[in-house]
Amino acid sequence: MQQYTAPLDDIQFVLEHWLQVPAAWRQMPAYQDLDPDLARQVLEQAARFCNEVLAPLNAPGDRQGCRYADGEVRTPEGFAAAYQAYVEGGWPGLACAPEWGGQGLPQVLDAALQEMLYASNHAWAMYTGIAHGAYLCLKAHAPQWLQARYLPALVSGEVLPTMCLTEPQAGSDIGLLRCRAQPLADGSYSISGNKLFISGGEHDLTHDILHLVLVRVPEAPAGSRGLSLMLVPKWLEQGERNAVHCDGIEHKLGIKGSATCALHFDQARGWLVGEAHGGLAAMFVMMNCARLHVGLQGLGHAEAAWQNARDYALERRQMRAPRRPDQPPATAPDPIHLHPAMRRVLLELRVRSQGMRAIGYWVAHWLDLADAAVQSKQRERARQLAQLLTPIIKASFTEQGFNLASKALQVFGGYGYTEEFSIGQTLRDSRIAMIYEGSNEIQANDLLLRKVLGDGAEAFALLLTELRGEVAAGLAEEGSARYAARLAGVCDSLQTVVSEVIRGSTQDPEYPYRAAGDFLQLCASGLLAFAWARTVRCVQGLAAEDPLRQEKLESAGFFFDYLLPVFDSQIAAVRAAQAPLPFICS
Known part of the structure; x- marks a missing residue:
């Protein structure tokens, strides 16, 4: 059975330290009365629902599946009761406007809820996942009588x-x-x-x-x-x-x-x-929301894979791990988490999951600013950044959700390939997210062709400004200057690559299509560098003996030493795409 516990400590770290949303909420009239304690209570209740109601239904629902007969569908046992509990808890209207019966809470809290739902039971969450996007679509485009007839029922979960x-x-x-x-x-x-x-x-x-x-x-x-x-x-x-x-x-x-x-x-x-x-414009309101949620599916799978691999690695004993000269020799088989090969896998699972969480919630916060910031220029800036980042979140998070689930399965060895452990289900469930709501190849084309080249890299320049702002803040802190300098190099490289792609696309119109996939992954790596550089700066204010501070510093060091080097190979891949691709069939 899958073991899942919502990572409330890290969720609250991202919201309260990395994003500092309580301070941001005080600057937005729609949220200025939101008490941080209330936000924590909302997250705690969401975690309880996911841990206690949804997670236990995940494996049985996978085994039973849906049943079809005579035009009707029956969901797995317990799914309908879980949905009624979801409705009674008021979760469908969490981020919906009070005038339609919603709670009017920020979308960044809804993003945390969505991550927990997908991590605990992806199949069940598919029924609810499109609801907020449909609400936004009807709210923006439906005639008033249609809104009055259906929006309250949609917001209530009826x-x-x-x-x-x-x-x-x-x-x-x-x-x-x-x-x-x-x-x-x-x-x-x-x-x-x-x-x-x-x-x-x-x-x-x-x-x-x-x-x-x-x-x-x-x-x-x-x-x-x-x-x-x-x-x-x-x-x-x-x-x-x-x-x-x-x-x-x-x-x-x-x-x-x-x-x-x-x-x-x-x-x-x-x-x-x-x-x-004008249906496509109306539908895109829903699809853009859905694409962020699909990205959060990838985050949920990565988190579930990390938790299950970590717990298994702590219990499973195999061979004696190598020791440094200053350590006593092993006298019995060690837990596999002590072996360097497994440590590296587990660290990657943890570091990528936590970095993705920061970036995913960051995009949700931009959506809140686009909707509720006081100044129109700030709203427009937030809208541009959210639109630019959405295809990156959708494609990179879902690819990582699948890749990390595969790496987590490796931790289990042969047991991971059996039905006795849930990691196989996580791997199977995660694969679809790379396909639906616009395949990842479509997302890559959207990012480079429409969101970067399409506006002359205006929105991308805004993103680089945000990242360079973190560079400046990090360089001013002694404890974070090293990683801020690394982030500065990332920003310079991203700016150079974008300029090269713009020039190359004028000479060969197919070039950006060939480079799009690698360019998106390059941007994703740059965003993770931003996430961990900011994390190092944020933990400087924590007490030296705080375990969270030490864990975050170790994770940041691992990211920059072990994971960021792929950034250079991604640059090389974007440049290599200048060479024409041969055709398979003449």
């Missing part, structure tokens, strides 16, 4: 939403979508077509399900510019079942407790969200 994009012939290329919507006399639409890979498309957690569906209305232009967004409920107001049918569920490698459905819309009734032909 209903759950889906995001219906993919069709059999249209995966990443949404311009190929064929689902149609015909206008009706009363202002609604009749929707017909098929959708594939719809998470939570049918389930037994809520009576109603709100499908947000990308369609084509009559006379729509070809391609993605011709798409419109429709809200299609499972049940109509008169108690009549809408013509949305689940044709089956997928049998998957992982997240088996999540119902991944094929849906058929047979003249189902729906309503336009936003403007006709």
Whole structure:
């Protein structure tokens, strides 16, 4: 069985020391009355729910999976009861506006909640994961009557939403979508077509399900510019079942407790969200939120893998670890965490997980600033940074979630490949996050082509300004100057590489596409360097005997000595992409 305990100590370190959110909240009218003690209580209650309710359902839910019969889906035993407990705890409305029944708390607290949910039970959290994005989408684009009808139910958890994009012939290329919507006399639409890979498309957690569906209305232009967004409920107001049918569920490698459905819309009734032909802009509100949450899935998997590998390594005894000359010789087999090979793996698990947490929460905090900062220039700056960083978080965190789960499995040896231990499930569950909500290759293209080259590197310059601000602050502290200097070198290299890519793209339009994946990972490494440089500066204020201070300093040293050297090879890979790729088939 998976053992998971929400890492509250590190979560609170990131929020209160690394981000210093209590001070930031006092500068935002929406959050200035938020008591840090209340925030801690919220996190403690979230941890209790995840530790005691969700984590025990994770392995049984994987073994049982979802059951499909006659158009209906039954989730694994305990999932529905856990959802009712989630609703009763008020968790669906944590970061939603009070006027719609929400608690009005910052998104950075919701990010901490999402990490815990995915770490404890990814499959279960798939049903709730899109809800906040759907709330933001309807709040921004739905007509007032549609907001009044569905937003309170969405915020309370009475209903759950889906995001219906993919069709059999249209995966990443949404311009190929064929689902149609015909206008009706009363202002609604009749929707017909098929959708594939719809998470939570049918389930037994809520009576109603709100499908947000990308369609084509009559006379729509070809391609993605011709798409419109429709809200299609499972049940109509008169108690009549809408013509949305689940044709089956997928049998998957992982997240088996999540119902991944094929849906058929047979003249189902729906309503336009936003403007006709403006569906993509409306849907992106939801997708951008979802991409941050998917990144947090990678963080959750990394944290779960770290905890389970650490606990096993403390118990498993094999051979005698080598000793330094000043240490007494071993007289019996040692716990494997003493062996250098295992120490290195375990340190990487810990250091990457904690660094990702700081960066992930940092992006969530930028979203709070984009929404609630007093000055419009500060809101715009925060919006630009959040948009730039989102594809990095989605792609790099999910890749690390899978890679670190694989490394953690190695700690278990042959036992890790059996069903007796949960690390195999973590590995299987983590793999999908690299694919959905825009594959990692799509994220890399989005980052380099749209977010860097697309605006002349304006947002990237803002990011470098943030990182160089940390350099200046770190150099002013004796205890952190060494790592601040390393971060300064990282910033210089990032600026040089961006300039090279801009020049190269003018000579070879395919070059940025070839370099995009390595460029994204290069940025991710730079962000982790920023995370650990700032961490060293933040712990200078802790007492010398504080165990957290010593752990963080050791972790930072390991990152800069053992992990950051990959930064140079990533630069080399970006530059190597200037060479054309051969074609597989002529």
